[in-house]
Amino acid sequence: MKKLFKGLFTTALAVGLLAGCKGGASSSEVVTPSSEDTRAKHSVVLKNYDGTYIDTLQIREGDKATKPADPAEFKPGDDFTFRGWHKEARLQLGEDYEAYDWDTPVTSEVKLLALWEGSDVYVTFYVNELAVIHEEIKVKAGHILLEMPEDPVRDGYEFLGWYSDAALKKPFKPTDFIMEDTDVYPKYEKLYVPDTRTFHVVGSLANPDFSYINWNAVGEEGVHWDVRSYLTKADDSNLYSIELVIGFRGEFKIKIPNAEWDSELQFSYGKIREEDRNDENFLAGGYDNVQIVNAGAYLIEIETTYEWLRVTRTGDLPEGSPATPNPEEGAIDNWGVVGELNNWGNDGDLDIELTYNDDNLEAPFYYIPFVKLPVGDFKLRANNDWGLNFGSHPDNVLPAGFTQPTELVEEVETIKTGENITVTEGHEGWYRIYFDTTKIVITEINFALRGDSLADGWDKDSAPLAVAGEVAGEAGAVTLTLEGTYTFTDGKFKVKLGALAVGETELYSGWFLSFGDSEGQDIPVTAGDHKVTLTLEIAADYTFTGAVTLA
Numbered sequence: 001m002k003k004l005f006k007g008l009f010t011t012a013l014a015v016g017l018l019a020g021c022k023g024g025a026s027s028s029e030v031v032t033p034s035s036e037d038t039r040a041k042h043s044v045v046l047k048n049y050d051g052t053y054i055d056t057l058q059i060r061e062g063d064k065a066t067k068p069a070d071p072a073e074f075k076p077g078d079d080f081t082f083r084g085w086h087k088e089a090r091l092q093l094g095e096d097y098e099a100y101d102w103d104t105p106v107t108s109e110v111k112l113l114a115l116w117e118g119s120d121v122y123v124t125f126y127v128n129e130l131a132v133i134h135e136e137i138k139v140k141a142g143h144i145l146l147e148m149p150e151d152p153v154r155d156g157y158e159f160l161g162w163y164s165d166a167a168l169k170k171p172f173k174p175t176d177f178i179m180e181d182t183d184v185y186p187k188y189e190k191l192y193v194p195d196t197r198t199f200h201v202v203g204s205l206a207n208p209d210f211s212y213i214n215w216n217a218v219g220e221e222g223v224h225w226d227v228r229s230y231l232t233k234a235d236d237s238n239l240y241s242i243e244l245v246i247g248f249r250g251e252f253k254i255k256i257p258n259a260e261w262d263s264e265l266q267f268s269y270g271k272i273r274e275e276d277r278n279d280e281n282f283l284a285g286g287y288d289n290v291q292i293v294n295a296g297a298y299l300i301e302i303e304t305t306y307e308w309l310r311v312t313r314t315g316d317l318p319e320g321s322p323a324t325p326n327p328e329e330g331a332i333d334n335w336g337v338v339g340e341l342n343n344w345g346n347d348g349d350l351d352i353e354l355t356y357n358d359d360n361l362e363a364p365f366y367y368i369p370f371v372k373l374p375v376g377d378f379k380l381r382a383n384n385d386w387g388l389n390f391g392s393h394p395d396n397v398l399p400a401g402f403t404q405p406t407e408l409v410e411e412v413e414t415i416k417t418g419e420n421i422t423v424t425e426g427h428e429g430w431y432r433i434y435f436d437t438t439k440i441v442i443t444e445i446n447f448a449l450r451g452d453s454l455a456d457g458w459d460k461d462s463a464p465l466a467v468a469g470e471v472a473g474e475a476g477a478v479t480l481t482l483e484g485t486y487t488f489t490d491g492k493f494k495v496k497l498g499a500l501a502v503g504e505t506e507l508y509s510g511w512f513l514s515f516g517d518s519e520g521q522d523i524p525v526t527a528g529d530h531k532v533t534l535t536l537e538i539a540a541d542y543t544f545t546g547a548v549t550l551a
Helices: 002-023 340-345
Strands: 041-048 053-060 081-087 110-117 120-126 133-140 157-163 182-190 200-204 239-246 251-255 282-284 290-292 296-303 308-315 335-339 355-357 365-373 376-382 406-409 412-415 421-423 429-435 440-444 447-450 466-472 478-488 491-497 500-502 505-508 523-525 528-538 544-550
Touching (some): 335 340, 340 376, 365 505, 440 500, 447 478
Parallel strands (some): 120 182
Antiparallel strands (some): 041 053, 120 133, 157 182, 239 296, 251 290, 296 308, 335 376, 355 365, 365 429, 447 491, 466 478, 478 528, 500 505
């Protein structure tokens, strides 16, 4: 017990002496606080595999960064596991991302990616657009490809590379992370083989300066077409071109001279690539022709290796050009009949013009009260040009003996659109035509009577007058006579164009064309049976005058 007490006393005394010494330090001993850490700080930037920002750590020069927790909230899918932080890098084929060593002192900015691993996926490389597989590589989802298949070989083509979309717009990068089954497509370029064929423009350009360009498919060079319609081929490629001035609604396509339609390579609207289409300048016309809707100077190009057509407007109509200009706003097209009745306009004859009627602004239409249609084909077209035309159509209403071409659509016989209408043998004669730009309605010529002297009064047509005869005159003129006998009461009447209806729908009343006495007034009549005669003096262009006589 004495020894223990003595030891405790000695310890206490020593502590007391030390405390006394600290409190009594001499003035020459200065104690200074430790200085601040002035080492530079560096960023350790953490991002997900796809570049999504996660966090930034600030680390002093020479210190080690503390490894952060796994970024589970950034996992790309439930079946993925975190495989660590890797250095961000621009990789070449065969290189892979390097895992970061957290024991490495930080001496500069560090950029790290969170990488993941999923189940097995497949990268399928196709050899062509027919889905023939060239090679298939298995890889863990979340990894990159460290090798690529050998380039495919295709006769007559040069391989240009691999693409990750079937449209061949996005190049495939093997150093991009593969996260799912992936299809890869080859892009080729045909090897240049000089094309020795000749191509020329066929059509109707709405420009008299280019009247040598026509629709003749076959025939003799210099007779049925002109060498001036030929396109010029480039020296070092299969690019052909020609410059033309084309009027409003001019139409054309490109073909090989003296080749039947569709028998050899042709270039029409369907050959224009999507990126080259311009609805402000041209549209698809009938038979897939290119139809110009903005008159001007044009460069026409075709490429026969890849089979595309390009139409480029290079300027406005030259001053003094006879080409059809763009119409004024609100202008009305002049529609007419063309066909066997005027030799299709090939002799310079104008189309038989229809009259525009806008009495009802909600439903304007064109009509001709009478026209003599021979056996054979005809169509309607606008402005004496093929730029806008109308023919066979499912909605047309035609008399017996008129035929329209048909085709099988899903095993159903359907009337083809835009073809010629045919008058068959034994059905030639006098007809009237109605056209509202969506359908053609044709009936036999029809003039009838209305008046308070008739049983149905002014509200309903009588039975129509019948064609009684026609006499040919000079220069294509015709005198056409229509007659009918009617029972009258005392009163008045007029002869008018017969009302036209389809089913229960009246298309017009016919009052816009009527005949009265010599001054155009209602014709007085006494009770009894009388023969009414309408005499029409018709010129070759179908302008006419008419007179009514009563007997």
